[in-house]
Amino acid sequence: MTEANGTNAQTMATAARELFLLGQKTVEARAVLAALQKELRDTNTRLVGVQQIELLVEANEQLVMAILTAQSDAEKPLRTQAEQKLFMEMREANAQLVVAALSAQNLQASAEHTLAQQRNILTLVAHELRNPLTPISMIAGRLVRVPSEELPRMQALIESQVQHMSRLVDDLLDVSRASTGKLRLDRRIVDMVQIIHGAIDVCSPLMNTRHLHFTADLPSCALSVDGDPVRLTQILGNLLGNAAKYTPPGGHVTLSVTARDQVLEMSICDDGIGISDQALPFIFEPFVQDVHAVGFNGAGLGIGLTVVRELVEAHGGTVVGMSDGDGQGSTFIVTLPLAV
Numbered sequence: 001m002t003e004a005n006g007t008n009a010q011t012m013a014t015a016a017r018e019l020f021l022l023g024q025k026t027v028e029a030r031a032v033l034a035a036l037q038k039e040l041r042d043t044n045t046r047l048v049g050v051q052q053i054e055l056l057v058e059a060n061e062q063l064v065m066a067i068l069t070a071q072s073d074a075e076k077p078l079r080t081q082a083e084q085k086l087f088m089e090m091r092e093a094n095a096q097l098v099v100a101a102l103s104a105q106n107l108q109a110s111a112e113h114t115l116a117q118q119r120n121i122l123t124l125v126a127h128e129l130r131n132p133l134t135p136i137s138m139i140a141g142r143l144v145r146v147p148s149e150e151l152p153r154m155q156a157l158i159e160s161q162v163q164h165m166s167r168l169v170d171d172l173l174d175v176s177r178a179s180t181g182k183l184r185l186d187r188r189i190v191d192m193v194q195i196i197h198g199a200i201d202v203c204s205p206l207m208n209t210r211h212l213h214f215t216a217d218l219p220s221c222a223l224s225v226d227g228d229p230v231r232l233t234q235i236l237g238n239l240l241g242n243a244a245k246y247t248p249p250g251g252h253v254t255l256s257v258t259a260r261d262q263v264l265e266m267s268i269c270d271d272g273i274g275i276s277d278q279a280l281p282f283i284f285e286p287f288v289q290d291v292h293a294v295g296f297n298g299a300g301l302g303i304g305l306t307v308v309r310e311l312v313e314a315h316g317g318t319v320v321g322m323s324d325g326d327g328q329g330s331t332f333i334v335t336l337p338l339a340v
Contacts, residue, residue, distance in 0.1 A: 174307045185228040185314055189339050192223040192232070192264060196257060199236035206244045207253065217256040223264055224339040227315045235311050238304045239268045239332050246330075247272030262338045269331045275323035283321050284309040312336070 146154060177183040200216060207214045225232070243253045247270045254269045275283060279290040289302040305321070312319045317336040323329065 171303045171307050174310065183310060183314055185231060187226055187228055189224050189226055190229045190232065192225045192336070193218060193221075193257075195225075195229055195232045196236060196255070196266070199233050199240060200255070202233070202237050203240040203244060206241065210244055210247070210251075211249045212244060212247055213250075213252045215252075215254050217254070219257060219259060223257075223259055225264060225315075225336055226339045227336070231311050232315070235308050235334065236266070236268075238308050239334070242304060242332075243268055243270040243272065243330075246270070259338060262340070264336045264338050266334045266336075267331060268334075269329065271329040274326050274328040275321065275330050276326055280321065280323060284319070308332075308334075 174183065196216075196218060200214075204214070240253070240255065247253060252271050254267075256267045256269075258265050276290050279288065282288045283290070284305050286306040287302045309319055312334055315336055317334060319332060319334045322331045322333075
């Protein structure tokens with residue numbers, strides 16, 4: 001009995017530690033949401049310019065009427081140079097007001113679009129961060145009454161949800177750092193083949209769970225890259241994870257790596273749901289998700305590929321995505337400069 005109580009206490013302590021880590025991640029998530037809300041308020045402030053548009057249009061209408069009257073009188077010989085000068089000044093002022101009104105209207109439309117987009121982003125972020133909290137809250141309320149044999153399963157569930165929230169928050173922070181120029185790399189000369197094997201090991205459980213056929217064509221020699229090993233693993237992990245997530249069970253995922261002319265090329269191909277022609281040009285933009293991918297296999301915030309692009313470009317490389325359309329699979333190609 002004493003040993004069982006000790007195990008129970010240890011498991012509850014572990015669960016409490018996971019909840020504490022979750023609290024830390026939640027604080028970080030709130031900071032990101034606060035930054036988004038500030039940007040939302042700034043956009044609202046810009047919309048005040050709509051009233052200025054109305055005033056410009058009204059003034060323009062009055063000037064148009066005055067110019068029409070002046071033009072009618074202008075058909076008669078102008079009596080003085082002063083009248084002719086006034087007429088030309090009115091025409092110039094009217095033209096400037098028309099240009100100003102059109103520019104203000106464009107700014108209004110852009111501000112309204114940005115405001116709607118930010119509202120959608122805030123809703124999406126709040127929804128994705130709230131989802132893992134539901135099972136965690138339920139477990140936290142039952143920890144006192146739960147049988148000791150159920151505690152390991154409860155602990156595993158808490159850990160998985162905390163990891164999910166951690167990934168979401170980390171991706172949000174990476175996007176924020178990249179947009180503000182604060183993304184930093186701990187660069188050193190690394191063997192990219194070892195990095196690739198590490199990323200494969202991380203993604204293999206998901207591949208196996210979904211019964212996917214995964215093949216990797218890797219060179220036998222070392223490939224030296226000047227980069228951050230953690231970030232390089234993150235690049236491959238995101239791309240392989242996406243391939244696994246958007247490929248139906250029984251599908252195929254292939255990773256091939258080649259090197260030539262001091263350039264390393266990594267290609268990740270799958271025969272999954274593919275990318276539509278409408279979404280393909282924007283897949284690396286933050287919070288962009290293809291229509292048929294939303295909700296597929298628990299799709300997230302739509303920032304994973306944004307993080308990939310920022311990290312690849314920070315290493316001096318490029319990344320491109322290709323697809324023949326819905327249901328035709330997709331291919332992502334990453335190129336990185338090899339270290340001399």
